[in-house]
Amino acid sequence: MKTGRSYIVCLALIWLMLGCEEEVSIIQNKDLVFTHSYPVRIPPYEYEGENGQFIQVRGDSGFESNSIDTLSGEPVLAWEGLENQLVSVAIFTEAIEVAHGEIIASDVIWKWNTGMAAADSNRIAYAEGRAVSRGDYINEGQVPDPLPPGHYYWAVWSWGKSGTTIIYSSRQLEFYVPN
Amino acid sequence: MLNSLAFTQSDEIWLDSGFAGEDTIPVLISGQRVNDYLIAIPRGSDQIVIGGCIGSIFHEVIDSAVVEVVIDGREPFHVLSENGLFNFVTEAKGNVVDIFISHPDYHTLDTSIVFPQDANTKLRLLLTPKYRILLRGRVFAGNMPLEGVNVSISHLGKEYATQTLGCYYDSEQYWNCLFDGMFKTELTADTPDDSIYLKLSMDGMQSYTYGMKFQDYTGEIMEFRMKYESVLPAPPKSNINLKLGFPALSLSNDWYMGLSYYRHVGNINRLAYGLDVNMYITNFTVPVETFEGLDPREADSSYINAFVGPSLLYYFIKPDTRWFSSYAGCTFSMNLTELAFVPQLFLGSRIFLDLNKALGLEIRYTEFARTVTHYTFNPYGKAYSSEVSEVFTKLHATIGIQVVF
Numbered sequence: 001m002k003t004g005r006s007y008i009v010c011l012a013l014i015w016l017m018l019g020c021e022e023e024v025s026i027i028q029n030k031d032l033v034f035t036h037s038y039p040v041r042i043p044p045y046e047y048e049g050e051n052g053q054f055i056q057v058r059g060d061s062g063f064e065s066n067s068i069d070t071l072s073g074e075p076v077l078a079w080e081g082l083e084n085q086l087v088s089v090a091i092f093t094e095a096i097e098v099a100h101g102e103i104i105a106s107d108v109i110w111k112w113n114t115g116m117a118a119a120d121s122n123r124i125a126y127a128e129g130r131a132v133s134r135g136d137y138i139n140e141g142q143v144p145d146p147l148p149p150g151h152y153y154w155a156v157w158s159w160g161k162s163g164t165t166i167i168y169s170s171r172q173l174e175f176y177v178p179n
Numbered sequence: 180m181l182n183s184l185a186f187t188q189s190d191e192i193w194l195d196s197g198f199a200g201e202d203t204i205p206v207l208i209s210g211q212r213v214n215d216y217l218i219a220i221p222r223g224s225d226q227i228v229i230g231g232c233i234g235s236i237f238h239e240v241i242d243s244a245v246v247e248v249v250i251d252g253r254e255p256f257h258v259l260s261e262n263g264l265f266n267f268v269t270e271a272k273g274n275v276v277d278i279f280i281s282h283p284d285y286h287t288l289d290t291s292i293v294f295p296q297d298a299n300t301k302l303r304l305l306l307t308p309k310y311r312i313l314l315r316g317r318v319f320a321g322n323m324p325l326e327g328v329n330v331s332i333s334h335l336g337k338e339y340a341t342q343t344l345g346c347y348y349d350s351e352q353y354w355n356c357l358f359d360g361m362f363k364t365e366l367t368a369d370t371p372d373d374s375i376y377l378k379l380s381m382d383g384m385q386s387y388t389y390g391m392k393f394q395d396y397t398g399e400i401m402e403f404r405m406k407y408e409s410v411l412p413a414p415p416k417s418n419i420n421l422k423l424g425f426p427a428l429s430l431s432n433d434w435y436m437g438l439s440y441y442r443h444v445g446n447i448n449r450l451a452y453g454l455d456v457n458m459y460i461t462n463f464t465v466p467v468e469t470f471e472g473l474d475p476r477e478a479d480s481s482y483i484n485a486f487v488g489p490s491l492l493y494y495f496i497k498p499d500t501r502w503f504s505s506y507a508g509c510t511f512s513m514n515l516t517e518l519a520f521v522p523q524l525f526l527g528s529r530i531f532l533d534l535n536k537a538l539g540l541e542i543r544y545t546e547f548a549r550t551v552t553h554y555t556f557n558p559y560g561k562a563y564s565s566e567v568s569e570v571f572t573k574l575h576a577t578i579g580i581q582v583v584f
Contacts, residue, residue, distance in 0.1 A: 102560030165561055
């Protein structure tokens with residue numbers, strides 16, 4: 001009788017141990033580029049433009065107030081957190097689209113990732129990234145040309161430790177580059 | 180006239196009229212009650228009644244003491260004390276009355292009185308008790324009380340046999356283990372220097388002998404620890420084994436769980452056949468190349484591989500050996516994940532914890548193929564995955580609990 005009880009307790013413990021395997025359970029956030037990810041916060045910041053003037057970036061508050069920043073052709077993109085993570089940030093010519101857990105890369109014109117050098121891995125100058133066409137880098141080893149005037153979108157996202165799943169992403173932020 | 184005090188031979192007998200000593204000696208039975216008792220005895224006109232009470236020097240009433248009376252050397256006659264009182268009626272003539280009182284728990288009292296002249300002669304007889312103990316003990320195997328141990332207690336050539344108790348349902352239907360492994364025996368000795376010898380015996384256990392003097396017994400429950408024999412009392416017929424393996428016991432960081440049933444083949448005790456069900460929980464790590472200039476990342480996946488199949492084993496050390504009865508065998512198993520035949524070779528040993536439960540140690544070798552997921556990094560989102568067949572080689576030590584029956 002005692003032995004039978006011991007077996008049941010052992011089996012229950014094993015079952016519990018199997019059931020305790022970590023699962024990534026993220027609440028859906030439709031504002032984010034990757035809706036099943038933790039948010040990357042983009043605070044308001046400013047940077048010094050090419051002409052020496054300081055340019056304001058509203059960050060997440062601009063998204064919330066539905067305002068669009070006006071930035072220079074060589075913007076600085078900044079965010080909070082994500083130290084020591086695998087991070088990518090990109091500028092798009094069209095609104096960012098995600099299908100089957102993957103960004104449709106055809107509209108990407110500039111990109112930076114943690115494999116590239118940067119003075120501050122949370123604050124990337126346009127010159128530290130690379131120009132992209134149809135998802136691939138172009139003009140490797142060259143500083144990308146400044147953005148022509150237009151309406152752009154940008155976002156930052158990050159993978160989990162294994163590099164297989166997106167764990168963090170920002171909202172899609174918009175800016176204009178004026179003439 | 181007879182001087183009644185002259186009849187007292189020692190502290191053990193008090194002859195009085197009215198229990199003169201009552202003021203100083205605690206009373207077993209009141210003098211009034213003894214008076215009433217004796218007066219109520221029917222007797223003839225030429226007869227007298229001699230009687231009184233029998234107690235111990237510790238003022239206990241003694242029942243069922245045999246009082247043998249001899250008057251002037253004539254034929255003896257016997258009376259029994261009832262609730263500590265006794266009497267005998269005799270002709271009112273004689274010289275000496277010899278009284279001999281015996282009881283198994285008391286030293287015999289042999290005394291004489293001059294034949295009394297009173298119609299009612301009251302005696303108070305005090306016996307000295309023998310040395311008596313209630314020997315209590317509890318028998319353990321390790322820390323577990325042991326039920327059904329034969330306990331033989333020898334004293335002066337006499338042997339008292341008893342058994343240790345087990346658990347039982349008490350009168351309120353509770354499973355009561357208060358007396359599990361316990362025995363008790365009441366023993367009486369003439370002197371506290373008497374020796375007693377206890378012999379404990381049980382199938383599968385080494386005999387245990389213990390000697391002591393009566394006076395050494397403190398009245399507490401004695402504890403005896405028996406040791407197991409080196410072989411089981413009977414060769415086992417079957418066993419059920421639950422086995423667990425942890426990553427620390429594995430070459431490849433696996434968890435393992437197995438359940439097996441084996442039955443010995445007829446009279447060939449060393450050979451057993453049975454069914455073995457087991458599974459491996461494997462963590463498999465694949466490298467994931469990410470951005471240029473960065474070290475590859477590692478993606479872990481868990482896989483459960485379950486196996487079931489008939490099994491055959493051979494004990495190269497006899498299965499009824501308590502320590503390290505060792506075996507080797509093979510499970511002809513089916514990999515339930517890939518539906519493929521997979522032989523599993525194993526080598527094991529067991530150590531019995533008691534008569535039917537053993538701790539099992541086993542090393543199991545298994546080699547099998549299964550598909551695992553590999554990943555290709557995607558700089559725009561979730562990594563691409565592909566299924567690749569890999570060969571898993573498992574050498575896993577397991578710890579198990581085995582029930583033998």
